Amino acid sequence: MRIVVLTGSGVSAESGVATFRDRNGVWAKYDWRRAATPEGFAADPAFVHAFYNERRRALPAVRPNAAHYALAKLEKELAARGGSLTLVTQNVDDLHERAGSKNLIHMHGELMKARCGACYSVHPWKDELSIETRCPVCDHAGAMRPHVVWFGEIPMALDAIYEAVTSADLFAAIGTSGAVYPAAGLVGEARAMNIPCTELNLEPSENAWLFTDSRYGPATKIVPRWVEETLNGA
Incomplete structure (x- = not known):
């Protein structure tokens, strides 16, 4: 997967x-x-x-939280099963790395x-x-x-990001506003390929209507739960 x-x-x-x-x-x-x-x-x-x-x-x-660690676990366990997780982040912090994520793209820099x-x-x-x-x-x-990446500049690694999104079996967005493009447009790219899309957020984003599934609440609560569900169904 x-x-x-x-x-x-x-x-x-x-x-x-x-x-x-x-x-x-x-x-x-x-x-x-x-x-x-x-x-x-x-x-x-x-x-x-x-x-x-x-x-x-x-x-x-600051320290990584349960959501960061859950995503690192998802990457490791998918890899052990022959699958993969590509983690694309708009964040410029290094908390994903400190939690153990490896296959990571910082589209807005570091x-x-x-x-x-x-x-x-x-x-x-x-x-x-x-x-x-x-x-x-x-x-x-x-x-x-x-x-x-500043306002008016082109985000990094867009070709690699689009390739990963359009060849995925599942796309998820976590903790995003749905207002910053081109990141907010990735769900549309996935939907165009009939890829299931899940939003995990504190509240519905500006493009929440594009997702096929949604979970709302604090990231430290809903992300670990979603990771376990995803691994059980993979």
Whole structure:
């Protein structure tokens, strides 16, 4: 059985990672135009670096929750049975990796990495970034930026994501708003191929009507239960 799971900020919320689009989310406190666009970075790179440095500093203090661990278990047990799980995440945190997930695509990038705008090299990064930071490869100063996808930029690995979704036996979306494209369009791609689609969320997403099955509640409760049901039926 081949399963593709898309996760959004709702899967990490119970770990203490701030969501972005909720009433009290990140974009209610910060102007995304200043903090998360190429134009904002060009206008005030120091502000953008400070915004992401704060999040990078906070990330080690949070821990994976039961939903992260359940998805890692699903991947491991499907592989043992000759199946596969492709985990596509909109999240830039590293909680899926810390829970044990291996076959993972970060379509919106990774907070714990940085890349150089001059030579395009990508590097693991735990420290602060600033306009003085030099690239470890080309030694260019001022070109290092967070390895995240900003508004107006194309998400990563789209070809691999679409290939996985359209060849899956089951598609599931967990903790997503259904408002951010192209991620929100993946369920439509799956439905076009007559692939069953399950939504697991705290409440119905903006595209909930596209799913063939739904489970609502806290991710730490509904995801482990769904994983067990899926494994029992696989």
